[in-house]
Amino acid sequence: MSQVSFGIATAPMQVGYPDLQRVWREADAIPEIEHAWLFDHLMPIGGDPDGPIFEGWTLLSALAAQTERLRLGLLVTSNRFRPPAMLAKIATTVDVVSGGRLDFGIGVGSRPGHPLARREYEAHGLPFHDTKTAVESLAEACTVIRRLWTEDEPFDHEGAHVRLSGAFGNPKPVQRPHPPIVIGGRSSATLRVVAEHADVWNIPGGDIEDVVSRSALLDRYCTEIGRDPATITRSIHLGVSYDRPAATREAIAEATDAGFRHVVLGLPSPYPVGVAKWVAEELVSPSA
Template identity: 80%
Template structure:
């Protein structure tokens, strides 16, 4: 019987309706707690919850700052909107963060916001960004994954002539610390996105809330992997679970169920405002409890 590694646990601090120093406090605390192995931000330019005019920090800039103030945590954006930045520019940004962090980046990427929640749609018009249809967005994501990997690994300049992205004399220098490249995490649940994940992902993430659906989507990912001759076990299954400070038992139950369903990468969404000692609390009340 194949050995199943123990699950890894991380935290998510959505950088909206909260200050930089509050997030920094939580990440630095988590960095000293071995039970917490990874930490994540999201990628929205305006709040998608709470006060619509409240603060929202840009994810990759913030991630680089947090990388410089931590030493152990793996870190990433869950997940980068491929709609926001040209992929070659994103490859350069991600390489810089991998270097700043000393090789701790997990590169999260996805199609980008759908029309729901509506609060996520407004950020495109507000920043002068186009919002193409889903088919265009998924094709663009697949091309982006291909060319980002090339920029991370090719040792000589190259041209890329895709349907949605065209590069001439493309070259990435310096390269990421991690070789051949940082792990790629693709987030999403649509069948089209799962096909991209089957081809490109080292990890696949889905939001929690409906575990039966997550299990069905994971099985579909298995089938897509088999269809292209890839071992489905090569893709770690990741799930984001919202945390309740008032009802930790419900979160513990959700963790147990997700791990039992084959999700080995657990991301605990910590709502703001963050209580003092929240990372230690998560390790003791949420991570340690199901492991005992």
């Protein structure tokens, strides 16, 4: 079995910048933690609905400049928030700032049934398209972004959802041919996009039987288009309990036994002093 990589996720809401800085800098010095993640929301989806929250890509760039080793990204970018050509430029900038450490996370965007997530669209003047349109837009965005990262001449794109004239990306990302594409989601429609475009697939943990069935469905979609399912790394986000580390270790064991080799451990705030070291000693090392 291939080695499991462990990372942390720090939702940038209901927390201050110095605390996020502290945790990421500490994690950067701990080899057992290989990657670190933020999320992409514009208003809190937990706790005080009017509490503080930072914009993900801006914060990611700041943390990229203050770390040296961690791979980093957003789990995952909402494709509903930014036009794909603009997003390609933002991501390239972070890959350059980080010296080629970006894992490019992207997804359809907020679930329609999540009222705290849904409200951020009207609050920021953003359209909230139906799910079918959003999934189609995600697939087209992945195509456009990859072209901007890799093509050496300006191009036009006349798609169903994206229209570009004279599009060109310069500079290119540090990573060649491009940063790994991490697509998050669990719906069957999204999994078809994963099969076509992703290097890594991420799913929130929970019901392990459902997670395993979704992974099997992804295998089927890959086979249908002639792709080896093993070329897509399986990633899972698992919530951490500071008070019940044994429960977290059990969830990790279930996920890795099911073939998930990329584990993201979601850290609730407030973050205890030395939390990254605690993760390495209590969760990662016993699970290795």
